[in-house]
Amino acid sequence: MISLDDTDRALIRALAEDATQTAGALGRALGLSQPACWRRIKRLREANVFRESRLDVDTEALGFGVTVFLGVKLATKGRVSLEDFERAVSAIPEVQIVEHVLGLFDYRLRVVARDIPDFERVLRRRIMTLPGVGNLEANVLLSEERRAGPLDLI
Template sequence: MLDDADRRILRQLQADPTLSGAELAERAGINAATCWRRLERLRERGVLRGSRAVIDWRALGYTVEVSLRVTLDKTVPRAFEDLADAARQIPEVLEIQTFLGQVDVRLGLIARDLAHYQQLYRERILTLPHIADLEALMHVARIKTDETVPL
């Protein structure tokens, strides 16, 4: 699916997504026109989905990170969809993951401090639909976060 030139392009983008087209081509060892065509092809094939700004939420005053493990009432046919739709409306919920197993959903959320988390928990989280059980895990440290793909 990918050849060596594609892999070099993607490795360089992962290492430094701010590279100009010319810099990317030079580091990947190809000319700029070829690099541009390959980038377009990678986008068309869905390999390269875009770029984004990564904002450090701690720098904006959010000091608390919590993972909520949710078990849903499985007697409700649309429990997953209803919960996900409602959780999307909470700006502090940064991540929603679904699982197969005892835990159905994990919500990753941030709060400014413990008082803010308590308010979110009472006013927004506990009002989410179809929750049968809820476990909160307070994050202490992030040991590894890496979204790069081995190429």
């Protein structure tokens, strides 16, 4: 684990709010020079504090009006079946997130679809045909009240 000072924490919070900010703008806001700010960002990246940089796409604006959280229990267990399932499910474009979890289900998927009939198509033709799939449980997202953002803990 990397040691963080107050400036590092402020930098992480600022980037979590808006990752498009330049090192110069962040440095001015935090009382650092652009090179000093850039060195801190580089150190945090090298320590894997930031997992990835990506665009947060509004799937609903693109016509995907349904989000379903799908619990998947594998019928067979073993290293080979886990890897086969993970590889196959990751290739389905409608599956946005794959989480290996502990509990009633082995995996939790976040699946987007244009509507319920489209989700049914994805479920029947793509997900239910994956290697090792046993029991499934679907939960349709009604609304999302809180989006991921800056951590108040840092």
